[in-house]
Amino acid sequence: MEIARSKGPKDLLNWDDIKKMKYSWNVACESMRLLSPAQGAFREVIHDFTYKGFTIPKGWKTFWTVHSTHKNPKYFPDPEKFDPSRFEGNGPAPYTFVPFGGGPRMCAGREYARLQILVYMHNVVTRFKWEKAIPDEKITYQLSSIPVHGLPVILKPHKL
Numbered sequence: 657m658e659i660a661r662s663k664g665p666k667d668l669l670n671w672d673d674i675k676k677m678k679y680s681w682n683v684a685c686e687s688m689r690l691l692s693p694a695q696g697a698f699r700e701v702i703h704d705f706t707y708k709g710f711t712i713p714k715g716w717k718t719f720w721t722v723h724s725t726h727k728n729p730k731y732f733p734d735p736e737k738f739d740p741s742r743f744e745g746n747g748p749a750p751y752t753f754v755p756f757g758g759g760p761r762m763c764a765g766r767e768y769a770r771l772q773i774l775v776y777m778h779n780v781v782t783r784f785k786w787e788k789a790i791p792d793e794k795i796t797y798q799l800s801s802i803p804v805h806g807l808p809v810i811l812k813p814h815k816l
Contacts, residue, residue: 660782669778677774682740684773685747688755689726690738696721697757725752 659673701716712718727735731752732742742748756763763769780786794804 657781659778669775673778674771674774677778679740680774680777681770682743684770684777685743685753685755686738686740689732689742689753690736692722692726692755694722694755694757696723722754725754728752 659669659676663669663673696719698717698719701712701714701718703714705712725731729735731748743753747753751758756766756769790803790805795802
């Protein structure tokens with residue numbers, strides 16, 4: 657809220673403000689760790705290998721999932737707990753937090769996404785009060801979390 661207190665009601669964020677939003681980014685990262693924007697990806701095996709007694713041949717398609725590290729207590733103690741402090745300092749070990757992938761296939765839009773997430777968070781926190789439309793709505797867990805009622809929306813045409 658430090659940035660919000662330093663701004664007038666119509667003042668926009670600037671790059672210096674964005675750079676100061678370290679805790680907000682930690683919150684966003686912890687949110688993405690708990691429910692990643694991508695669940696994983698397919699990769700083609702480039703040479704035969706054995707994993708836990710199973711041989712995976714070259715050419716097969718494998719699916720890696722972010723949950724193999726994001727929810728692993730070896731890398732994230734008490735993995736179901738929401739704890740943005742995990743991302744303070746140097747943050748998690750390389751390739752343990754991968755909502756944007758990693759290495760040469762890392763999402764090219766990562767920094768743009770970071771900017772968009774931080775601007776969105778700032779505006780939501782400073783301009784709106786949110787209330788749940790269905791206070792006790794249950795969440796189902798499948799490949800991703802889905803509201804029980806499917807998050808119904810009403811679309812109205814723009815007036816031209």
